[in-house]
Amino acid sequence: MIVRRTIDKDELKELPKVVFPGRIHVIQSESETEKAVAYLLSQPILGIDSETRPSFTKGQSHKVALLQISSEECCFLFRLNMTGLTQPLVDLLSLKDDFMMLHKRAPFNQQSCIELQDYVRQFGIQDKSLQKIYAILFKEKISKSQRLSNWEADVLSDGQKQYAATDAWACLNIYNLLQELKRTGNYEIAPEEKKEEH
Secondary structure (H helix, E strand, C coil): CEECCCCCHHHHHHCCEECCCCEEEEECCHHHHHHHHHHHHCCCCCEEEEEECCCCCCCCCCCEEEEEEECCCEEEEEEHHHHCCCHHHHHHHCCCHHHHHHCCCCCCCCCCCCCHHHHHHHHCCCCCCHHHHHHHHHCCEECCCCCCCCCCCCCCCHHHHHHHHHHHHHHHHHHHHHHHHHHHCCCEECCCCCCCCC
């Protein structure tokens, strides 16, 4: 497999969309959180992402509203704006950007966690966005149409749920593929593309 360093916007636009194929569970209470965490603890590896309500006012920011944690089959959407960062979740997470934001809700120590943006560098990938990293490795694109939606809404739309679940699951897919490439050595990094001089 040839691993490209970057992908441009026009190329990205042409790729087919990918969506999380598994079950999505919205978690809005402490008892639901405990059940979800019990399941997640049984999984060997998890994909984690978060969403924060966008702020369109200078100087105003919001806390993380949604924490998505995905296994291969299920994704749990924890509505932190409703439940807060409860102890079972703190225990699960005690594992950088997403974690820095979560620290504003409750302090914890992260362990056994890989920041994908840093991890992909050893494979020559220079793009930082999850969408572009996924496109480079899988030749599919993650829709970003819900990114600036209200993550603190009383009820999440189906589009929001699908978007959030896909992001966390995509992290898992990227990690699994890179681990396989690392194990087999069956990849090469594409040469740097020459910039055309005008």
